[in-house]
Amino acid sequence: MKEAIIEITSKRLGVTGVCNQGGHLVGVITDGDLRRALEKFNDLFHRTSAEVMTRNPKWIEKEALAAEAVQRMEEYSITSLFVFHHAGDKVPVGIIHLHDLLKAGVV
């Protein structure tokens, strides 16, 4: 978990993705997941990412309209989405934060 925590801090988004060996996204660890893990485990640093992550994170296709990203964030009350090159390939090419959309004037 130490590595995951350092990764979340370094990217400054409050979130990191968890991929399998094939590079496919299998989960997400957010600051909220860390908090819930703190409540659940008393040995957080000895837990694996798989034990802490939320499975099946929300995502959007690279070619989707930005307005659709906003709609999806609103629907799930989340502030970031993974971006996949193609729907279904689950290989993340980026992450989009609600603040990116605000700053771009989409919302």
Next chain:
Amino acid sequence: MKEAIIEITSKRLGVTGVCNQGGHLVGVITDGDLRRALEKFNDLFHRTSAEVMTRNPKWIEKEALAAEAVQRMEEYSITSLFVFHHAGDKVPVGIIHLHDLLKAGVV
């Protein structure tokens, strides 16, 4: 810290305020503050809220326009603001989340 963590979870906003004995807001503990505290301390549960919180949290007056709240969140790249009855009294009457503003159609 255990109490603070439970409070953050119970309110489902990823954040809790820290008030002094006079009921004046002196800090905020977000999920991000917890993560940074996890990196800094190896005995997080024995730390006080004052050691973990971010001082001088961002706020807005109750009578301010919602658009101003959005602008402030964008400026500071944050997703929630404390709401004070009067500027300067620092007695929180609520908290507003960027998702509240999205859902209300302000952005």
